[in-house]
Amino acid sequence: MSSSQHQSPTPPALIDLQAEFDRIVGPDNVLADEAGRRAYAHDRLPFANFCERQGRLAGVLPRLVLRPGTADEVQAIVKTARRLGVQLIPYGSGSGVLGGAIPISAEVTVDLRRLGRIVSIDPGDAMVTVQAGMNGAALEAELNAQGYSTGHLPQSIEISTVGGWAACRGGGQASSRYGKIEDIVIGLKAVLPDGTAITVRPLARRATGPSIRDILVGSEGTLGIITELTMRIWKLPExxxxxxxxxxxxxxxxxxxxxxxxxxxxxxxxxxxxxxxxxxxxxxxxxxxxxxxxxxxxxxxxxxxxxxxxxxxxxxxxxxxxxxxxxxxxxxxxxNRYVALSTPWQKAGYFSDTIEITGNWTALPAMFEAMGTAARAICPDVHFGAHWSHIYAEGACQYMTVRLPPMEHEKALLLHARLWQAIEDLALDHGGSIAHHHGVGVFRNGWIARELGGALPMLQQIKDVLDPGNLMNPGKLGLRSPEGAVVVGHVNSAPSRQEP
Ligand SMILES: Cc1cc2nc3c(=O)[nH]c(=O)nc-3n(C[C@H](O)[C@H](O)[C@H](O)COP(=O)(O)OP(=O)(O)OC[C@H]3O[C@@H](n4cnc5c(N)ncnc54)[C@H](O)[C@@H]3O)c2cc1C
CATH class of the missing domain: 3.30.70.3450 (Alpha-Beta Plaits)
Known part of the structure; x- marks a missing residue:
């Protein structure tokens, strides 16, 4: 078991650091007290919930929490962080379930929710431009009032931001018709780790080299902070x-x-x-x-x-x-489409988690059987249930709920680790992907080498060029962790099997 009980020490330079950021966002928008920082020490990663039941954190407290109100302030934060060698974590609403927003080193968290409004709705070009920290349900409500929808309706719509959707490469419940977030986002603005602000202008399509948009969409905060998105909109169904x-x-x-x-x-x-x-x-x-x-x-x-x-x-x-x-x-x-179904189980002492993978049609039936068999062999009392949603011509997402009954904590963590190991390994064994729409965060780090094979070094090289100091959400998405970082989860540093 590799979670840590230690908390980040108060760094000697904290006061100066706070003053630096006070100047950018104002003292009211810098949280330095423990209670304020504690609220940002976790997201919805179930493992973090299990740790907190034992009175400990899965990771560490953020050094500070900053709440910028404009894209210029975000840019100033990133430039200052770079100058001072401070690590940053972009934060949407903390609804991620893989620990992507959990501090593991000495990060300062950047809460983007004050960038929370619609910039423009353009019916002529069928697009909406929205600041990245806007709540998903609030965006959808404003669009619906004008007869439109983005078509991106994740179960977590009420507890997530549009920036988080793009950062995690998410999928909504109506995805088989409207596509996943990468099909819906057509333009964006972001601040790169060196403080450069970039714009991908919203256009139906372009053939101008690899898609810059797609380098940011799915980057989980490791390659920059998304400040604005332009998304497709559709008339509400008749x-x-x-x-x-x-x-x-x-x-x-x-x-x-x-x-x-x-x-x-x-x-x-x-x-x-x-x-x-x-x-x-x-x-x-x-x-x-x-x-x-x-x-x-x-x-x-x-x-x-x-x-x-x-x-x-x-x-x-x-x-x-x-x-x-x-x-x-x-x-x-x-x-109940927007209700978090696992909350009552967690509160009752169960160890509940969800794992979503992608499989091609010809592989899915055998993959499903193998995963259920493996789960029941690991724990005969486990609740293993699956559904398939997000369907394509090629295959589908298989979304599994694995729930262990209340039991001794360490034993549950061991079984939980073995369930994840078996299911993710079997996804890869059957030619599938370890993640359909929740992303990698920190909890899936152990499988990313096998998932990407020879392409992981390429991703790391892109990261190294854009972020040579490893300051932007370090240690996530299977990328290099900072020295001395806390290992979150069971398998973070122990890839199960190597690709032959
Ligand atoms: C009950 C429940 C149901 C869910 N259902 C779905 C679902 O149907 N579909 C789905 O796709 N997901 C679902 N999720 C997962 C989660 O809601 C999504 O991943 C969501 O997109 C995260 O958004 P957030 O704003 O909360 O991001 P956070 O949790 O705050 O952050 C997630 C990651 O994105 C990065 N990030 C956030 N904002 C930015 C930004 N502006 N720029 C750069 N990086 C950023 C963070 O650093 C972190 O790595 C569900 C989660 C829960 C708890």
Whole structure:
């Protein structure tokens, strides 16, 4: 077990450092007291929650927390940090579940939420420009009021920022229709680790070399601070139809989803639940007695297109043995779509976590079986449930909930470590990716070498050139940690297996 109990010492230069940053953002926007800093010592990484139940931190306290109100202030912070050799962590809302915002060395955290407003809505070009610290639900509400949506609707929309979405390369619940965040962001502004402010002008597309936008999207705060985003917007759907289906088996439901996407249909939402997750959602429903697998599809857009798309998709589902069922599971999902389902379990002493991976269609059924078998072998009492959402022509995201019952703490951490190890290794063994939309943070560092293979040194070289002092969110995304950094998690520095 490699988490640390130590806290960062108060550095001798703290007072001077505070004065330096006071001058930029004003004293009211520099948090130096322990209570203020403690709120930024964790994100939603479940391992951090487990540590805190034991009265310790997974990482360390940030040295200071800064709350800039403008992009110019962000730039001044970065330049000052570079001059003083201070490490920085960009912070959205701390809803990340991989520890990307957790300090591990002597970082100063930069909370971006005061950059929280819409800059412009441009219906003519179908885009919105928004400051990076704006809350996702607030953005969506303002757009909805004018008849638009970005189409990016993550479960965490109420507790995350748009900058965090882009930094983590996230995916929303309507992604099969509108795409993931990398399809939705078309322009951005950012401050690079040397203090240079860059702009990627919002355009439908360009052929001008590798995409600078895509170097920043998914960089998890390691290559700069995103200050502004321009995103695609769409007219709100004229109609939205939710359909509940009962399938005879998981492979039947997955095959139907594959054929739907390969037929170029684009449901807004597609969710297929394994038998464990289906059972929880269909109790008492006669339709599921012989067909135990639940699928929920939502079709949305212009009425005639929706009708045609839904009809074609239903024909495909029927060929795979599905029958339509009552709307209860759809209504329940809709009501709870932005609720954090694990919170009550954590509060009751369970050790709950989620792991989302990507697999291609031909690999998914065997991968799913292997992961369930491995999880139950590690702990017969584990709750292992999976659903598939974010579907593509090539494959899908498999989203798993692994939950250990209340037990002795050290034993739970050991089992938790083994569950992660087995599931991430099996994702790679089956040709999949270790992460579909939650990112890498610090907790997935142990697998990134195997995930990227020979390309990890290339990523490190990009980091070294842009950030030679390793000052921007160091030690995240599988990149080099600062000397003496705390290791967060079980496997941070111990890659499981090397690629042959
Ligand atoms: C209940 C729950 C449900 C979730 N559901 C989804 C989901 O459906 N889809 C999904 O994609 N994710 C989901 N997540 C994960 C999380 O909400 C996302 O990763 C989210 O995008 C993080 O945003 P944030 O603003 O909270 O970022 P933080 O947690 O504050 O930061 C995350 C990472 O991004 C970096 N970062 C943040 N802002 C910036 C910036 N402006 N510039 C540069 N780097 C920055 C940080 O340094 C850190 O590395 C869920 C999390 C929870 C707790």
């Amino acid at each position: 109609v939205e139809h939710g359909v509940v289906l009962a399938f005879p088996s998981v492979p039947a439901a997955l095959n139907a989803a594959r054929e739907i996407m390969q037929a170029e249909l684009r449901p807004m939402v597609a969710r297929i639940y394994d038998s464990t997750e289906s059972r929880d959602r269909t109790q008492g429903m006669a339709e599921f007695q012989d067909r135990p697998i639940l699928a929920i599809y939502v079709f949305g857009g212009r009425a005639p297109l929706v009708a045609a798309e839904q009809q074609m998709a239903m024909e495909i589902c029927a060929l795979h043995g599905a029958m339509e069922a009552g709307p209860g599971p759809y209504e329940h999902w809709r009501k």
